[in-house]
Amino acid sequence: MRGRTALVTGAGTGIGRAVALRLVELGADVVGVGRRPERLAETARLAGERFEATPLDVRDRAAAAAFVAGLGRLDLLVNNAGGQFVAPAAGISRRGFDAVADLNLTALAALLQAARAGLTTAGGRVVNLSLSAPDRGIAGLAHSAAARAGIAALTRSLAREWPGVRLFCLAPGTVLTAGVGDELPPEVLARIVATTPLGRDTSLAEVAEWVAALGSGVADAVSGALIELDGGSGLVSAASLTG
Numbered sequence: 001m002r003g004r005t006a007l008v009t010g011a012g013t014g015i016g017r018a019v020a021l022r023l024v025e026l027g028a029d030v031v032g033v034g035r036r037p038e039r040l041a042e043t044a045r046l047a048g049e050r051f052e053a054t055p056l057d058v059r060d061r062a063a064a065a066a067f068v069a070g071l072g073r074l075d076l077l078v079n080n081a082g083g084q085f086v087a088p089a090a091g092i093s094r095r096g097f098d099a100v101a102d103l104n105l106t107a108l109a110a111l112l113q114a115a116r117a118g119l120t121t122a123g124g125r126v127v128n129l130s131l132s133a134p135d136r137g138i139a140g141l142a143h144s145a146a147a148r149a150g151i152a153a154l155t156r157s158l159a160r161e162w163p164g165v166r167l168f169c170l171a172p173g174t175v176l177t178a179g180v181g182d183e184l185p186p187e188v189l190a191r192i193v194a195t196t197p198l199g200r201d202t203s204l205a206e207v208a209e210w211v212a213a214l215g216s217g218v219a220d221a222v223s224g225a226l227i228e229l230d231g232g233s234g235l236v237s238a239a240s241l242t243g
Ligand SMILES: CCCCCCCCCCC/C=C/C(=O)SCCNC(=O)CCNC(=O)[C@H](O)C(C)(C)COP(=O)(O)OP(=O)(O)OC[C@H]1O[C@@H](n2cnc3c(N)ncnc32)[C@H](O)[C@@H]1OP(=O)(O)O
Pocket: 082, 083, 084, 085, 086, 087, 091, 092, 093, 094, 095, 096, 097, 099, 100, 103, 131, 132, 133, 136, 138, 173, 174, 179, 180, 183, 192, 233, 234, 235, 236, 237, 238, 239
């Protein structure tokens, strides 16, 4: 990855931080964004001088587009910023649905549009983080499952439209980050992990390694693919987070 520039969204915590650290370790120059400067500062402390942090809300279209345009050539874009709240579909208001759809799909699409010129110049690569098997439905995450299925479709569509740019949709199952721990009680996470065919979660290091591999060119014969990094959980009965 030496000499290559990567942008990682949500780089101040969890998966985004692990990805940023791995890319720096492999020689890339990494720009990390997120809303909380103190979280980004901790990633910067761990990463060293080849990591540059910029506080940015990816839902702020004007700021995000200006920032990405300013980067110029871009070898790798990792769209990792995302999240949702767990609620039954009947309890999700219009504003709630819009907030989750925006963060996980529409803002991501806008960032991709802003990055298109820089990615095309570089013959770059994109890794869009999604969620395992959203097309099967996830009770308690109707808004997020819809947005995440949209990411897979967006990834495939842009792979057709943007020749020379490789796009991947990487969909983890359960990764035991602090973020997921804040959203789901331990017993729900344990139940999901126990019903996974491999009987295990996916580690942060594994997600980071997959992003690094896809970003390095190992998979350059591939574009538009959905890769489910979930221990096979997408193969079994669709998940329910509501009991
Ligand atoms: C088949 C097998 C598949 C296996 C898959 C198994 C599943 C694996 C486990 C799940 C994996 C997921 C992991 C992760 O995503 S890790 C990241 C964890 N962290 C988060 O997700 C937190 C992120 N959430 C947020 O940052 C915010 O909630 C969000 C950005 C989404 C919204 O914030 P915003 O500030 O924009 O929104 P507001 O607070 O202004 O609220 C907007 C409207 O939304 C309503 N709302 C908010 N929270 C709730 C709630 N809990 N329930 C219902 N409604 C909610 C809020 O009321 C506002 O609407 P109204 O104005 O109409 O009231």
